[in-house]
Amino acid sequence: MSKPVVAIVGRPNVGKSTIFNRIVGERVAIVEDKPGVTRDRIYGTGEWLNREFHIIDTGGIDIGDEPIVRQMRHQAELAIDEADVIVFIVDGKEGLTGADEEVAQMLYRSQKPVVLAVNKVDHPEMLERTYDFYSLGLGEVFAISGAHGRGLGDMLDEVHSSVPQDIEDDYDADTIKMSVIGRPNVGKSSLVNTLLGEERVIVSNVPGTTRDAVDTPFTRDDQDYVLIDTAGMRKRGKVYETTEKYSVLRALKAIDRSDVVLVVIDGYEGIIEQDKKIAGYAHEAGRAVIIVVNKWDAVEKDDKTMKRFEKEVRESFQFLNYAPILFLSAKTKQRVQHVLPTVKEVSERHNMRVPTNVLNDLIVDAVTMNPTPTDHRGHRLRIKYATQVAVGPPTFVLFVNEPELLHFSYERFIENQIRETFDFEGTPIRIFARKKND
Ligand SMILES: Nc1nc2c(ncn2[C@@H]2O[C@H](COP(=O)(O)OP(=O)(O)OP(=O)(O)O)[C@@H](O)[C@H]2O)c(=O)[nH]1
Numbered sequence: 001m002s003k004p005v006v007a008i009v010g011r012p013n014v015g016k017s018t019i020f021n022r023i024v025g026e027r028v029a030i031v032e033d034k035p036g037v038t039r040d041r042i043y044g045t046g047e048w049l050n051r052e053f054h055i056i057d058t059g060g061i062d063i064g065d066e067p068i069v070r071q072m073r074h075q076a077e078l079a080i081d082e083a084d085v086i087v088f089i090v091d092g093k094e095g096l097t098g099a100d101e102e103v104a105q106m107l108y109r110s111q112k113p114v115v116l117a118v119n120k121v122d123h124p125e126m127l128e129r130t131y132d133f134y135s136l137g138l139g140e141v142f143a144i145s146g147a148h149g150r151g152l153g154d155m156l157d158e159v160h161s162s163v164p165q166d167i168e169d170d171y172d173a174d175t176i177k178m179s180v181i182g183r184p185n186v187g188k189s190s191l192v193n194t195l196l197g198e199e200r201v202i203v204s205n206v207p208g209t210t211r212d213a214v215d216t217p218f219t220r221d222d223q224d225y226v227l228i229d230t231a232g233m234r235k236r237g238k239v240y241e242t243t244e245k246y247s248v249l250r251a252l253k254a255i256d257r258s259d260v261v262l263v264v265i266d267g268y269e270g271i272i273e274q275d276k277k278i279a280g281y282a283h284e285a286g287r288a289v290i291i292v293v294n295k296w297d298a299v300e301k302d303d304k305t306m307k308r309f310e311k312e313v314r315e316s317f318q319f320l321n322y323a324p325i326l327f328l329s330a331k332t333k334q335r336v337q338h339v340l341p342t343v344k345e346v347s348e349r350h351n352m353r354v355p356t357n358v359l360n361d362l363i364v365d366a367v368t369m370n371p372t373p374t375d376h377r378g379h380r381l382r383i384k385y386a387t388q389v390a391v392g393p394p395t396f397v398l399f400v401n402e403p404e405l406l407h408f409s410y411e412r413f414i415e416n417q418i419r420e421t422f423d424f425e426g427t428p429i430r431i432f433a434r435k436k437n438d
């Protein structure tokens, strides 16, 4: 199920980041605990009434040195193009401004669902400051205080009920949904074109999903695939589309709807921080991942170049240690024929199930080899049994005496044991501990 996208817009200083942090706060902290994964403060994941959503603070998208009103216009455009629901924040302390009115008109015309929130209403006696904002014509006005966390629940209820019903994907379960992501200019469009132009690929004209994205379904060797959001790669010439932060947003949305993600890096230019960030999202989302080193034709090579680059990839993307690496050239088509078979393989592993008895034998052996940790009180982790509870990605639950005793390093050890026994190349694995009393 794909997550709806909620965008926050509003003038500088109205409290967008404060509200963003309130909504994603704890989750960001959890994510940052994991090694190798970097997060910025503009995209986050929130959850309300059991539904997860992406949230973007458009104020953090750097749109260049422009007068405020123009920047706001770009931010609103971006929100209108990309979001399923827009949260428009205004400042109850300052009151209604001309810039607010201009943005309100754009949002109104877009016909996207808009939730209007008046921030900095820190005390009930300030409620009357919200009345002016009804004149914006956006319906209900939610009084909130980002600083005190007041009113956010009602606001999120409204966000929740404003999510359009038709954003689910409707591909059949056997179709492999894949996307090609990466920073600008690494060759994503070229790779897609080469893949689709390959012999024996039958591209169908079926339009994509109910969303604004344009997907490309095709068939190869009797396997149905769909390339998610290939139109998203087109440059549409809007100011914000050239910014780095925007390309992250596109990637996020595509990742969300995919089973398998091809993370493209530029073999000629090398790896930069932005590549890691984009790859980090694919990993966190639990998708199968293939690392594609493109433009390999342009690299001056000796017999060690590939090994050296591979080492660099492994060091830069430690959290993706399970991902196969393909060196290829979208331009000369060299080794592009390996892409779809690899996509199919990793997709199968992403959906692989391990029999419970085999899994438990493995755990017993693992514990014999490397005893479970104890804490400072001498309490030892005891794993009573394990079971696989989900696929896509394979997810295992260990039933234990005290879940807190399962530390990252032991979890990693168990993961490695699972990987040594079963071929899970290409897919992340999740392991959770649950308390089980005797
Ligand atoms: N009194 C009051 N102040 C708030 C509230 N929410 C945010 N502020 C303050 O307003 C100022 C701006 O908050 P930010 O969250 O940085 O605002 P922003 O809209 O993200 O600002 P930009 O990053 O410039 O776009 C800060 O000084 C906050 O402490 C609130 O609910 N009440």
Ligand SMILES: Nc1nc2c(ncn2[C@@H]2O[C@H](COP(=O)(O)OP(=O)(O)OP(=O)(O)O)[C@@H](O)[C@H]2O)c(=O)[nH]1
Pocket: 182, 183, 184, 185, 186, 187, 188, 189, 190, 191, 233, 234, 235, 294, 295, 296, 297, 298, 328, 329, 330, 331, 332
């Ligand atoms: N030498 C070489 N050049 C390539 C290869 N693939 C793409 N290019 C070139 O790299 C440039 C960018 O290619 P695109 O396919 O537009 O890259 P993109 O990642 O889709 O770029 P954005 O749309 O900006 O995100 C173009 O000039 C391509 O011709 C390759 O395999 N080898």
